[in-house]
Amino acid sequence: MITSPIASAPTSAADLPVVRLLPKANARAIRHGFPWVYANEMVVDRRTKNLTPGSLAILEDSARQVMGIVAVNPLSKIFCRMLDQNSENVIDQSWFAAHIGRALQLREQLYDAPFYRLIHAEADGLPGVIIDRFGDTAVVQPNAAWADVHIYALSAALVAVTGIKNVLKNASGRTRTLEGLDDVSAVLQGQAPDGPxxxxxxxxxxxxxxxxxxxxxxxxxxxxxxxxxxxxxxxxxxxxxxxxxxxxxxxxxxxxxxxxxxxxxxxxxxxxxxxxxxxxxxxxxxxxxxxxxxxxxxxxxxxxxxxxxxxxxxxxxxxxxxxxxxxxxxxxxxxxxxxxxxxxxxxxxxxxxxxxxxxxxxxxxxxxxxxxxxxxxxxxxxxxxxxxxxxxxxxxxxxxxxxxxxxx
The missing domain is CATH 3.40.50.150 (Vaccinia Virus protein VP39)
Structure with a gap:
């Protein structure tokens, strides 16, 4: 089992802060599947500016209608990333497992060997997350702050669903810099391969x-x-x-x-x-x-x-x-x-x-x-x-x- 002192506990909707769209924001596009909310579309006050990068929140439109659960990063031009339009869901290991399971089912239909991109960010329901699979080893690129915060729940779900032995975190890349993240890579599960x-x-x-x-x-x-x-x-x-x-x-x-x-x-x-x-x-x-x-x-x-x-x-x-x-x-x-x-x-x-x-x-x-x-x-x-x-x-x-x- 993967554990970490910074791994976040499951949070219910009642425990989450609320962030709100400005009237000029295109709420319809977000409801129809656009996954990002830019900083200039948000009501930004002292409270929202002080939210921890990668924290979860409930997104409301300008009429205070709930739109879903978002990941927030006040340091990024992409202020919110939509995670789940059902605000009653909990972002925990089971939630990650459901998304990874759906992605795995598709890849196993497409390929006869476990060498492929398993998670392709927004299109697989995990914004900013890339996972490439190499047999028994997977490399995760958490290119958004929320993915860094939840990396251990994500890794545990990945191991549980796929049965892989090794999970590596790759922290390189321009996107992480834009999110205010570090460039420290790590082994999250198992061990890194000795060579190529x-x-x-x-x-x-x-x-x-x-x-x-x-x-x-x-x-x-x-x-x-x-x-x-x-x-x-x-x-x-x-x-x-x-x-x-x-x-x-x-x-x-x-x-x-x-x-x-x-x-x-x-x-x-x-x-x-x-x-x-x-x-x-x-x-x-x-x-x-x-x-x-x-x-x-x-x-x-x-x-x-x-x-x-x-x-x-x-x-x-x-x-x-x-x-x-x-x-x-x-x-x-x-x-x-x-x-x-x-x-x-x-x-x-x-x-x-x-x-x-x-x-x-x-x-x-x-x-x-x-x-x-x-x-x-x-x-x-x-x-x-x-x-x-x-x-x-x-x-x-x-x-x-x-x-x-x-x-x-």
Missing amino acids: LPVPMNSAIYMADLTGGQKTGIFYDQRPNHAFAANLSNGKRVMDVFAHVGGFGLAALANGASSVLAVDGSAPALELAQKGADAMKVADRFSTRQGDAFDVLTALRAEGAEFDVVICDPPAFAPGKPALEAGLRAYERIARLAAPLVAENGILGLCSCSHAADLTQFRTASVRGIGRAGRRAALLYTGFAGPDHPQLPQLAETGYLKSLFFRL
């Missing part, structure tokens, strides 16, 4: 570093887009740019690619990609090149390199609205530099995980870059995150991933 864990996906083997890698150690969201690119790669020369642990490249090798070059700025990530190729016994067809992607693409063109399939899957160039214009220019530049390296009638895949850049903006920037490179393109496929990353229709941010595949 093998993750089977799309017939490839990826090596995931759960304690020292990016995010939770691997990106499950691109699974269907890896598969699409792999189907085009049999017998082809492939380059995987921003490869991380080999996402597109190793899937291509599993589908018969004649060669793969993985490009990334991180030496540890490329070492993991190489270990994946070794585990798949395809190392003779796999090579790596470390360096800034823009510089490497420029150098490869000077070298006269050519590939049948090129995929670029960069980090978020536009993580928020202030970075949107610069981010779109970066996506255009990537397309302009990558397109000349694609053989005639070859494939160029371009990806964006920036929620601030919508599909139309990203597609426009990509097509502009391809055109500036002197190439003509036909759009073959538009991909999104896999079904273990469900979208909440009311929240555009949950539809962050876009993947475009062109024939040049």
